[in-house]
Amino acid sequence: MDKIYNNNSKKLEILLVEDDFIFAESLKDSLEDEGFNVTLVKNGSDAIKIIKNKTFPLIISDINLPKKSGIEILEEAKKRDKLTKVILITGYGSIEKAVEAMKKGAEDFITKPFNMEEFLLRIKKILKYREQEAQLELFSKIVNDKNIFYGIVGKSKVMQDIFYLIETIADSDANVLITGESGTGKELVANAIQMLSNRKDKPFIKINCAAIPENLIESELFGYEKGAFTGAIKSHRGKFLIADKGTLFLDEIGELPLHLQTKLLRVIEDKTITPLGSNKSFNVDVRIISATQQNLEKLIEQGKFRQDLYYRLKVVNIHIPPLRDRREDIPILIDYFIEKFSKKYNRKIKFTNRLINELISKDYPGNVRELENLVHSIIVVNKDKEIIDSTHFSPENSNKGKENYLFGVFDIFSPYHDVISKFEKIYLSKVLKACNNKKTLAAEILKISRKNLWEKLKKHNLG
Ligand SMILES: Nc1ncnc2c1ncn2[C@@H]1O[C@H](COP(=O)(O)OP(=O)(O)OP(=O)(O)O)[C@@H](O)[C@H]1O
Numbered sequence: 001m002d003k004i005y006n007n008n009s010k011k012l013e014i015l016l017v018e019d020d021f022i023f024a025e026s027l028k029d030s031l032e033d034e035g036f037n038v039t040l041v042k043n044g045s046d047a048i049k050i051i052k053n054k055t056f057p058l059i060i061s062d063i064n065l066p067k068k069s070g071i072e073i074l075e076e077a078k079k080r081d082k083l084t085k086v087i088l089i090t091g092y093g094s095i096e097k098a099v100e101a102m103k104k105g106a107e108d109f110i111t112k113p114f115n116m117e118e119f120l121l122r123i124k125k126i127l128k129y130r131e132q133e134a135q136l137e138l139f140s141k142i143v144n145d146k147n148i149f150y151g152i153v154g155k156s157k158v159m160q161d162i163f164y165l166i167e168t169i170a171d172s173d174a175n176v177l178i179t180g181e182s183g184t185g186k187e188l189v190a191n192a193i194q195m196l197s198n199r200k201d202k203p204f205i206k207i208n209c210a211a212i213p214e215n216l217i218e219s220e221l222f223g224y225e226k227g228a229f230t231g232a233i234k235s236h237r238g239k240f241l242i243a244d245k246g247t248l249f250l251d252e253i254g255e256l257p258l259h260l261q262t263k264l265l266r267v268i269e270d271k272t273i274t275p276l277g278s279n280k281s282f283n284v285d286v287r288i289i290s291a292t293q294q295n296l297e298k299l300i301e302q303g304k305f306r307q308d309l310y311y312r313l314k315v316v317n318i319h320i321p322p323l324r325d326r327r328e329d330i331p332i333l334i335d336y337f338i339e340k341f342s343k344k345y346n347r348k349i350k351f352t353n354r355l356i357n358e359l360i361s362k363d364y365p366g367n368v369r370e371l372e373n374l375v376h377s378i379i380v381v382n383k384d385k386e387i388i389d390s391t392h393f394s395p396e397n398s399n400k401g402k403e404n405y406l407f408g409v410f411d412i413f414s415p416y417h418d419v420i421s422k423f424e425k426i427y428l429s430k431v432l433k434a435c436n437n438k439k440t441l442a443a444e445i446l447k448i449s450r451k452n453l454w455e456k457l458k459k460h461n462l463g
């Protein structure tokens with residue numbers, strides 16, 4: 001039988017979950033002989049831990065396992081990636097369970113003992129089918145308008161609900177608190193609210209409470225009069241006054257020191273501000289959108305955030321879930337960013353399906369920002385390519401490439417001095433070329449004397 005590789009020429013990975021040691025080892029051997037990369041675990045909870053962090057194209061699992069059952073593994077795998085295929089192994093008498101598993105999306109079940117040749121053929125068919133499904137999904141995910149909302153891309157139900165919520169509340173004056181991990185798009189949501197609000201032609205002032213030193217936040221927000229403190233040589237309009245009739249975006253609100261939280265609360269309640277050192281108050285009409293990646297309720301419990309302020313800020317709360325909880329958004333985000341950077345660099349760019357599949361199955365602890373940066377870096381690294389393939393970007397592969405290149409040039413079992421000398425020759429000729437053959441410059445860069453360089457060049461016939 002042909003060896004089975006995924007379309008990245010890497011071995012296809014299979015997770016095998018089986019507690020019957022002898023059977024498991026022999027199945028693993030057979031699968032590895034066929035060119036698969038097999039991860040073997042012997043109980044259900046270990047399998048689930050692995051699945052939570054990694055997508056497998058195929059999982060073969062016993063139904064009856066210590067700790068968690070094969071059915072639970074099936075459910076977890078499908079939750080992570082519905083394209084994962086699961087084959088369950090049943091012993092005698094557990095056919096009902098197998099039927100239940102099929103209903104829950106298992107691809108197949110086999111009963112021990114079984115014919116290995118036939119089993120391997122079945123696996124091959126299943127994986128081919130999976131490949132076709134993946135292609136279909138790629139075609140059907142072409143971004144349509146309802147999936148982009150004021151620069152926010154998302155087709156998942158939760159993102160669609162957020163779009164609807166933004167639309168509903170944007171033109172009220174209600175304060176909005178946007179929560180979510182770093183990189184989930186909180187600032188984009190704030191922008192969308194502003195754009196849709198009836199304050200859209202009025203000032204939209206952003207201030208990042210984490211980026212401004214604590215002693216400056218107060219004067220930044222509320223302003224000061226000339227002479228209010230040493231160094232206040234002229235008066236300064238605070239952001240609240242500048243934002244009057246408009247919107248103030250307080251980013252990283254969880255970082256606001258407690259005494260300023262008190263002051264902010266007063267401003268919200270009285271709708272007036274008094275700049276530092278001033279005895280005059282000004283009426284202000286400002287809508288506040290705030291954002292945080294912190295859990296404010298926890299901060300309240302710890303006494304680090306005022307509960308009354310919290311309720312004033314979160315008249316409307318928009319929570320953006322991390323990307324791992326809405327993985328169906330990943331494909332259209334990839335498309336969107338490819339298009340975005342194609343436009344930016346005025347290039348025609350296409351990613352191959354295998355690169356896209358690779359990107360789809362990755363984890364993004366840094367959320368959309370990480371995904372965007374990854375697509376961006378792939379595009380800039382592959383500067384001259386119209387069609388970009390996975391092998392051109394994966395740091396794993398490129399390192400391997402470099403290593404292979406070195407091993408190709410040097411026979412590692414040659415005498416030490418031969419290898420070093422060979423390396424020195426390649427190294428020096430590369431430096432010289434980069435310096436347009438200017439030896440003084442090369443010596444300077446290499447931090448050796450001209451004489452020393454000249455001797456080395458002579459030794460290698462590079463002079
Ligand atoms: N749903 C999305 N659609 C398109 N781009 C997105 C989306 N979510 C985030 N981005 C992009 O990801 C990057 C980070 O988004 P943003 O700055 O809004 O995140 P954040 O939640 O404010 O993060 P942080 O807490 O680190 O400030 C931006 O470049 C933004 O354009």
Ligand SMILES: [Mg+2]
Nearest residue numbers: 186187251291
């Ligand atoms: Mg932000």
